[in-house]
Amino acid sequence: MKFYRKQPIEAEQFDGSDEMVDKYELIDAGTMLGTHHSPELYLTGSGKVDVGDWIATGVNGEHWLIADDVFKQTYAELPVIPKAVADWIEKCKHDGTSVGDMLCYERQPEKVRDWIELTPGTYDFNQRRYAEHQDLVARAWLDGYTVEEDK
Incomplete structure (x- = not known):
């Protein structure tokens, strides 16, 4: 099968x-x-x-x-991600970067790192948010995504 x-x-x-x-x-x-x-x-x-x-x-x-x-x-809805994260995914795909390297903290632009790991408004590191956003970015890489509307 x-x-x-x-x-x-x-x-x-x-x-x-x-x-x-x-x-x-x-x-x-x-x-x-x-x-x-x-x-x-x-x-x-x-x-x-x-x-x-x-x-x-x-x-x-x-x-x-x-x-x-x-x-x-x-089915699940496509992940909604900020434009900076979408741009990072597209750049990595264009450059032939692996998904693992795309998720590597040291390689990510500051806006991407901040969105993945920091709680908005407090700028405190949040382990749960970090894990959830890493998963979300990986899903966006694999399945596609919707870009978050400007607020």
């Missing part, structure tokens, strides 16, 4: 809005049967859509449903 890792996925949680019904071309069950309007909506080829389900989009624009409980067990 072979095991494969999950790739990042583009998905949106269905909120029942008309905008999402139109965006994903959801079909009213009554219209499908030629009778009357029904509160039940369907995604072509995937089945009934309930509020809270996730609609995933594939690389070729195809859509499929994922139940909320399955989605939450299977």
